[in-house]
Amino acid sequence: MTKLEYIKERMSDKKLREDLLKVVPDVDALIPQSENEFSDIQKFGLYPADQCVPFVTKQGTPFYQLDNMSMVPKGDTANYLRYGDFVFRQIEILYNMARMDNAEAHHWLKDNLFQGCRVDARKKTEYKSKFKGCERTDWKSIQVEWMKYCLNLKYRCNALFRKDLFDCKVKQPVEDATNTKYVSNLFWGAALVEVDGKKYYFGCNVLGKLLKELRENKGKLKYELPEDMHLLGKPIISNN
Numbered sequence: 001m002t003k004l005e006y007i008k009e010r011m012s013d014k015k016l017r018e019d020l021l022k023v024v025p026d027v028d029a030l031i032p033q034s035e036n037e038f039s040d041i042q043k044f045g046l047y048p049a050d051q052c053v054p055f056v057t058k059q060g061t062p063f064y065q066l067d068n069m070s071m072v073p074k075g076d077t078a079n080y081l082r083y084g085d086f087v088f089r090q091i092e093i094l095y096n097m098a099r100m101d102n103a104e105a106h107h108w109l110k111d112n113l114f115q116g117c118r119v120d121a122r123k124k125t126e127y128k129s130k131f132k133g134c135e136r137t138d139w140k141s142i143q144v145e146w147m148k149y150c151l152n153l154k155y156r157c158n159a160l161f162r163k164d165l166f167d168c169k170v171k172q173p174v175e176d177a178t179n180t181k182y183v184s185n186l187f188w189g190a191a192l193v194e195v196d197g198k199k200y201y202f203g204c205n206v207l208g209k210l211l212k213e214l215r216e217n218k219g220k221l222k223y224e225l226p227e228d229m230h231l232l233g234k235p236i237i238s239n240n
Helices: 005-010 014-021 035-039 091-097 103-112 121-130 139-157 159-167 205-218
Strands: 045-048 052-055 079-085 087-090 172-175 191-195 199-205
Touching: 005 035, 005 045, 035 045, 045 172, 052 079, 079 091, 079 103, 079 139, 091 121, 091 139, 103 121, 139 159, 159 205, 172 205
Parallel strands: 052 172
Antiparallel strands: 045 199, 079 087, 191 199
């Protein structure tokens, strides 16, 4: 079985396609037509495991700070993240804020999500439910651009993140989705598989690809966001 055949076979799975439709507007657009497209930001691929650096959401594991859910250690104020006068410890809070086009929603998230010593994923679910009517209709199409914005900010603020990023050397970072079940796991990350006796990471690995580009460009990811985007009641602070 070729790599492209493997991907197309996996992408024919009804459950996987249903999950991905909750994340992207067009599942078929994620399917590569050649191996050259494996490196495209929003294409599925098979990435040789020995050329990858996997990371997971668990404190104390290698390259933990690469994960969007990673927390800056409490009290390590030099590495806290800063957006205007909002100071926080985890980039996921900023990423999720922009999902809703509503200042009240942004302030609720600012006051309730991920500010303690551990991640409380239930609060993110509550946020999506509480402000469901405020979700941006274009969210699926702008989420990657917003992630670029968030990674630029994280690179600028967090030296722990920069260290983990450059400690990967030239290898491909991979958000390891092997033991996860959330619907976006194979979009943002990739899972370890075996194809014809060789180990690969299978997925879009969007976050990992963005991290590699961020490393190569030394903290500068170009992004394009809608002019009407606001956060906490004010226009987005440019970091392009």
